Amino acid sequence: MKKMTRRDFLKAGTAGIILAGMPLTLSNCLKRPGSGAPKNLGEYFSFFGVDEEIIRKTLETALSEGGDYADLFFEYSTGNSVVMENDTANRAYIESSLGMGVRVLKGDKTGYSFTEEISPEKMQSVAQTAAKIAASPGQKEVKPLKERELPDYYPIITRWEDVSIKKRIQMLEFVNHEMLKRDTRIQATQLNFTDHERLILIATSEGVLAGDYQPMTRFNANCVAEEKGRRENNGFNLSARQDINWYTRDKLMYLAREAVNRTVALFDAVPAPAGEMPVVLAAGSAGILLHEAIGHGMEADFNRKGISIFSDRMNKKVAERFVSIVDDGTNLNIRGSINVDDEGTPGQKTVLVENGILRSYMHDRISAQFYGLKPTGNGRRESFKYPPQPRMRNTYMLNGPHTFEEIIQSTPRGIYADQFLNGEVHIGAGDFTFYVKSGYMIENGKLTQPVKDINIIGNGPDVLSKITMVANDLKLAEGGWTCGKGGQSVPVSQGIPTCKVSSITVGGKNI
């Protein structure tokens, strides 16, 4: 059932909720490209069983009611997930999905329809449905179709469909074994190995033709430990647009070690004190602060409508001079990277905040047109079942002038937050939260008592202005983050150097 929401949230893969199942075999139906990613547009055409003629005709139908613009989005996705629960790899989830969607724009109005059967007749029929949004005279021409040259931000050697289930099970067994031998307090383990491939082909009435192959993998390791009758669970996960070769022995051992260490460390942790205090964010996934405090508020759809707290702040100072924030689709093999967005704009790096000044929103086609700008490659969609909207990719802060040591030493009393599960924001009021699974108290300039299970709440512009120190140790998140907006989920990443927020509200105990 549909739910209306402007509560936009971010979730970590480690939260331990089972994936409804992800896709193993390629569908048998389509002509498969050879080994490796499809090399040219011809391979995408033959995969989806279309040609330029059919595409052109469908676009013409889409514009036949007077639309300004139309695009076709073909998608095939397949994913596999193998689960090991309490030492047995006893289930696998395999999903595949195929379809195409037609979008028609008239000003900022969108008509959208899709079909799961890719045939010229069905494509005509959904194009007619989507076309109706326009309902005005005159017809725009479809420009000559031309392939768009794209970069390759996620080169891989082995496609996931060429990897046996046995190989996946061996990795699960290895990590499970490493976890169990690390600590006798481990009582139960849950591991989940997933891989995913997405093939997309985009054709627009402005003549853009682009195909992309997007690999993804994620390995979740979770466990429950028991000490003196008390149980705690935690975990760790790794995710990237990578292939099987990425999982070296060292990487798998690192995954096992982190999952166990993060769990048993909780036995020493206590709830945090309640109230306002300085919070130091560890380098890495703490970039969740940027995603919630400013990222969503900088998505141009909200600004075009004037309903983001950042709507009136373009080119104004929002943070100290040493704060620069980007949203980047070009990081090699990183989870949120895209060679092309889901409406045909090449992946790129967008500067949101430069030396403390707000510089650019994140645009899709509709918002870029509204502002008279070029799209920034942020038009993304969950699947062919949805039209695109402005979305983040990899959002991170650049290095600053301070060091980790200076930041900790400068803090008489506060929290050092180093592991995160999820966050949420209300983009109009600017209020946002993020959940800290584990961290430490800072007392007299030193890390002391471990703390856990703390929600932190603040207001975006207020917190940005309170970033008083930024270190030089930028790190991107290693885990699999998924962002939800308007009922659509997309993979993203984030990063940050160690940085200090001088005051923010920490949920804890009143002592």
Added chain:
Amino acid sequence: MQSQKNYANMLKWVEQKALKLGADAIRSVLRVNSGFSMSQRDDSIEKMESSIQSSLRVEIFKDNRYSYHSTNDLNQDRLESFLDKAVSMTSYLEKDEARRLPDPALYPTSMPEVDLDLVDPTLSSMTIERKKKLLNRLVQGAYAKNRQLISVTGEFWNGHSHVYGRASNGFSGTVERTYVGMSVEVSIDEPGGRKPEDWKSINALHFEDLWEPEAVAAEAVQRVEQKLGAEKIASGIKTMVVENTAVARLLYPIIGALTGRSLYQKRSFLDGMMDRKVGSDLFTLRNDPFIPRGLGSRYFDEEGIRAQKRTLFEKGTLKHYFIDSYYGNKLGMEPTSGSFSNLILNPGSLSPEELIKNVSEGVYVTQFIGGNSNSNTGDFSYGVMGHEIRNGKLVRPVTEINISGNYLELMKSLHAAGNDLYTFSSFRMPTLVFKNVDFAGK
């Protein structure tokens, strides 16, 4: 679109094929859904979407091995090859004796006695013009209440779904349901640059159960107006009143802790608590699948197990877990059902206003934002928004504050329940009052 009989026959064919290919048993589910949605922002239609989608899910059981496969490609030739791969792949997984279809004695035996009334036959003939009018009333309804709003977006949706289920040891069932809903999101300007937003969304199976669009709009506008000037309050231990629509989000982790999966994985704070008193006398929570037109109503669950009413907590005492057949086998427990249908927390006799009147110092929580909980210890921490209560009155809107605590303590601290069960959700909850909650603010 294929006829219903064709779909049922397709599942029969899928089953026969899989068995022939070497599966010992198979469960399959075919979902077909047609949906429509339309949104209007201010004066003009913003988006119109329509679709028909289908998906087939098969679960293969072979030599006590198990795998799950889904596809949206229903072409018969390709399905054959899909099944071939599904069956042969299952052999590579590890054996698990607990993997088998449920005991057929758990499947429905006769036609249900209750008519759940899950289909509104009038919806399919509702014209786009009529939907546009409703949508416009929704948006204009909001502006009629407040001219100062900076943006209003209304959405209307409806759909019709058929689910066909079949298991090779004797289950076969079909569920047809319609759904319809509308929502409105409103934003307002506040001095200082904040632009508080709020929304109201209602869902139902039948059109006539929805509110008039103007009433939905009025509720959204009232909610956003009440946020104007919201500020932090001081930290402290206070009484918390939770509005009926917000209760589901607070109580959801308790449902998670009741599942066989979390018990088997040793990650439930309710492990070992059967027949123990864990909540206050007011904490009576029931699962009722048989509410006519209920959003979670059903005749059988995902495994085909026939639906039954159960009391999960009786006056604070834990009486039932959610056990599906797999985790039932693992844990040596009788399967109940692995999931909930409609959850009802026993209402009280006072209205929300009367409940608030009885609070001298507290917070009326109308919305949760972010936060999470620890499934082993029951510790939680959430962001909240709402109103400060002083001497029985709402005195000012509050935001940017957190609550934290522990579910085992929270259930015991349930002090009162309202008479206002919220029916536009499968969580049918009244307004609740909890004593001694930790609030973190200034």
